[in-house]
Amino acid sequence: MQTPTWQQVLAQSFTNLSSLLEYLQIDAPILTGSIQASRQFTLRVPREFAALMHKGDLNDPLLRQVLPTHNELLTAAGFISDPVGDRQAELSPGLLHKYHGRVLLITTGACAVHCRYCFRRHYPYAGSTATASQWQGILDYLHANPSIEEVILSGGDPLMISDKKLGEWLQQLQQLPQLKRLRLHTRLPVVLPQRITRELTGLFQTCRLNTVMVIHANHPTELSPSVAEALHKVAAAGVNLLNQSVLLKGVNDQCDTLVALSERLFEIGVMPYYLHLLDRVAGAAHFDLKESAIQNLQQQLVAKLPGYLMPRMVREIADEPSKTPFQLKFRSP
Ligand SMILES: *Cc1c(COP(=O)(O)O)cnc(C)c1O
Ligand code: SF4
Numbered sequence: 001m002q003t004p005t006w007q008q009v010l011a012q013s014f015t016n017l018s019s020l021l022e023y024l025q026i027d028a029p030i031l032t033g034s035i036q037a038s039r040q041f042t043l044r045v046p047r048e049f050a051a052l053m054h055k056g057d058l059n060d061p062l063l064r065q066v067l068p069t070h071n072e073l074l075t076a077a078g079f080i081s082d083p084v085g086d087r088q089a090e091l092s093p094g095l096l097h098k099y100h101g102r103v104l105l106i107t108t109g110a111c112a113v114h115c116r117y118c119f120r121r122h123y124p125y126a127g128s129t130a131t132a133s134q135w136q137g138i139l140d141y142l143h144a145n146p147s148i149e150e151v152i153l154s155g156g157d158p159l160m161i162s163d164k165k166l167g168e169w170l171q172q173l174q175q176l177p178q179l180k181r182l183r184l185h186t187r188l189p190v191v192l193p194q195r196i197t198r199e200l201t202g203l204f205q206t207c208r209l210n211t212v213m214v215i216h217a218n219h220p221t222e223l224s225p226s227v228a229e230a231l232h233k234v235a236a237a238g239v240n241l242l243n244q245s246v247l248l249k250g251v252n253d254q255c256d257t258l259v260a261l262s263e264r265l266f267e268i269g270v271m272p273y274y275l276h277l278l279d280r281v282a283g284a285a286h287f288d289l290k291e292s293a294i295q296n297l298q299q300q301l302v303a304k305l306p307g308y309l310m311p312r313m314v315r316e317i318a319d320e321p322s323k324t325p326f327q328l329k330f331r332s333p
Helices: 006-011 017-023 032-040 061-066 132-144 163-174 198-206 225-236 255-267 291-304
Strands: 090-092 095-099 102-106 150-154 181-186 210-216 240-246 271-276 312-315
Touching: 017 032, 090 132, 095 132, 102 132, 132 163, 163 198, 198 225, 225 240, 240 255, 255 271, 255 291
Parallel strands: 102 150, 150 181, 181 210, 210 240, 240 271, 271 312
Antiparallel strands: 090 095, 095 102
């Protein structure tokens, strides 16, 4: 039997609430709130990710990240559709130049998993994806702006794009003499490790640019042996591995969980990078933590972790020149 392609594995994902709950042996009634929430932002969970969830547990931290609930329908003060000002920073469809020396490309709206807290859940992707003609516009912009040294492929998830297309883009990017670094922001190695194909690692291996892959895992349970194996291949292709997480109430807001996450990341060759405070996107208020709780958590974490395993806790504030660090309060002397 032939191993299925990643596209075939992806196509087997759960997109139906009752099938997912049945698989997880959760015998709860499906509430209309969940159905309405999944109409706003559809349910999507790869099988291998679902397999890491505890059976029968509606409060499983992995399930909580992907399960549509009535909470998403509630409005909350300050929670808006574009909390980080992306649409305002968009220079041309799919191109964001917010920070010095780095541009972020929204390569596709597609993702393998739909995270309920996603700050781009309301992003008008249809008109914001880099299609062929837009891609030329992006290259022209880079030509005209030699101070840009790093291109970040984001989305959606840039690894939803075929190896062939990625290969073509990398070819063109590598020809820009000013470019030093290539970065990919992707959750696919975590939720669909089959995505790490030999073609993909081959692309990294031959790329002249210093390459960084920033994965997205929020809980140590997500980092299964097959995820570790996939990431090992990425690292072997000369790619630097970092992780970003989002601090989520009911998912990873306990010190022990975050310590275990950092330790597991390091064990599999990934350095913790950012721990993002939740972007205030409409529909995600139930994942938010009080400022005082965040402060406590930060204090507990720095006291437990080696300095190099402490993720940078940051918030994205529109119009700031970088992500904004969440400051640890010094004890008064
Ligand atoms: C987060 C982000 C970056 C990358 O910022 P780093 O601090 O370098 O990780 C770049 N562009 C945009 C638009 C971003 O949101
Ligand atoms: S993978 Fe990233 S972009 Fe896609 S839904 Fe999750 S948080 Fe959003």
